[in-house]
Amino acid sequence: MSQLAIEIKERTFNENAKKIRKNGEVPGIIYGEFMDNTLPIKVNSSKLKSLLKYNSKGSILSFKFKDEAKKCVVKQVQKDNLTGEILHVDFQYVKSNETIKMNIPVNYVGQENLESRKLFLETFLPELEVQGEVEKIPEYIEIDVSKKNYEDKIFSKDVELPEEVKLVTKPDILLALING
Known part of the structure; x- marks a missing residue:
């Protein structure tokens, strides 16, 4: 699997998704067995597009969040059917050697x-x-x-x-x- 890097920022659930996209970012979420709660995030749209161009579901991404490196798997990418614009992305947080x-x-x-x-x-x-x-x-x-x-x-x-x-x-x- 690919070892890709991407920087993410935390977002609040009440942040408007349209506004996030207008600012050049994609709303998303990270969840996983080893997390207490799901984490709402936003990712730079152009960086995400370039990463997902050749790597989609199943790719392991290394992401940087609050100066800490984590690994996650791309679980779902929602796109606009007409424009192909990424509307939302779901990641699953994983640990090394996790099944x-x-x-x-x-x-x-x-x-x-x-x-x-x-x-x-x-x-x-x-x-x-x-x-x-x-x-x-x-x-x-x-x-x-x-x-x-x-x-x-x-x-x-x-x-x-x-x-x-x-x-x-x-x-x-x-x-x-x-x-x-």
């Missing part, structure tokens, strides 16, 4: 080989739920489809995960199908 459940994206590689054989990949599930220690969960799962043939199916049980990470998604879920 958590989370969804991680599935990336397919080798699709150009399918296309050269007039085949295409039809995907049904963009991410899988896994459980493991924070540091051991991969940022994404990569599946090579270059040698797949017409009507080959890829199920969640076919995915290779690190030994320390368990699949939570049911094993018989169809992830993708090769069509012609």
